[in-house]
Amino acid sequence: MQNGNPIIKTVRAGLEREPRINLHRWPIHLEVSDDCVLIMEGDVESVAAKKMAREIAGTVPEVRGVVDRLQVAPAEPKGDGEILDALETLLLEVRDLKNCTLRVMKKGQPLTLQEISDDDASGDILVGVKAGVVTLGGWVISLSHKRLAGVLAWWAPGCRDVVNELEVLPPEQDGDDEVSDALSLVLEMDPLIPHPGQIRIQTHHYVVTLQGLVNTQAERDRAEQDAWYLFGVNKVSNQIAVG
Structure with missing residues (x-):
């Protein structure tokens, strides 16, 4: 048990002070590795609670890194297939992704929904869903495309977390x-x-x-x-x- 760990005590105190994080309803499990990396696990009520928890943990001077395994509890749980079907529809309907190749992982194999083969393509996005977590891989032409795809993933009913691994090519300066x-x-x-x-x-x-x-x-x-x-x-x- 690590409940007596001073790092955990400090982080937990910070979490308790944040009104968006209700530890009584949504308990967060905290663990500290030997090299002072904090691991956070559990369900939270919202993306705001998830990001605020990570932010609070990262401000503790003794914490050398944060492993965020927090997931958002969906209003209505959905199976991976349902989440993927909803996300397929969202991706195909968005005007700004009309020039992107779109592929989804189904039964371990990539299935092409939309293919753009010319030199003006704006991206090649591969989507997978596992245990409610959406993973976005591939590349897009801009940071706006990357952020847009991430929001669409969060919009899919049942989504618990989004891992946005899209690469921006050519690289852009963020700000x-x-x-x-x-x-x-x-x-x-x-x-x-x-x-x-x-x-x-x-x-x-x-x-x-x-x-x-x-x-x-x-x-x-x-x-x-x-x-x-x-x-x-x-x-x-x-x-x-x-x-």
């Missing part, structure tokens, strides 16, 4: 503007946000601030959720008003 541009794209294509132009986005050091006015609390929550879904986003400040 706050890239995050803001990707989020603008995501909000525009989200059917649950009817007026994305009413939402203003600012990003500073990968912390996203949302401002503006929406009609319902559901829209406000959804916009924040989309921001948390983005690869690389560390924190979201939701200042959107409802009216």
Whole structure:
């Protein structure tokens, strides 16, 4: 038992202070390796809780690394096949991926959904689902494409986690503007946000601030959720008003 470990005590205290992380309802198992790497396992309520837990752990000076095995408990559990079918539909419907080859792993074999063979192809994406975890492999032409594919994976009902291993070719310099541009794209294509132009986005050091006015609390929550879904986003400040 490591409950008496001072690193675990410090991390657990930080987790208990974060209102998005309810350790009583969603307990997180913490373990520290001999080289002071913290391993986090368990289910959490949201992607926000997952990212905040990792962020809190990473700020503890004694922690030399974090292994994040936290997964988001889906509102309605789905089988891997159902998750993959839903994600197939999302990927094929998105305009910005129309010029990407799309393949999925089924029964251990890659199945091509859409093939682009010309020199102007925007990517070659391979999708797999195992135990509710979506893995994205292959390459895309931009960081926006990588982030978009990751959000679509999170949108698939039943998804518990996303491992986004897409390579950007040629490599791009990442930054706050890239995050803001990707989020603008995501909000525009989200059917649950009817007026994305009413939402203003600012990003500073990968912390996203949302401002503006929406009609319902559901829209406000959804916009924040989309921001948390983005690869690389560390924190979201939701200042959107409802009216």
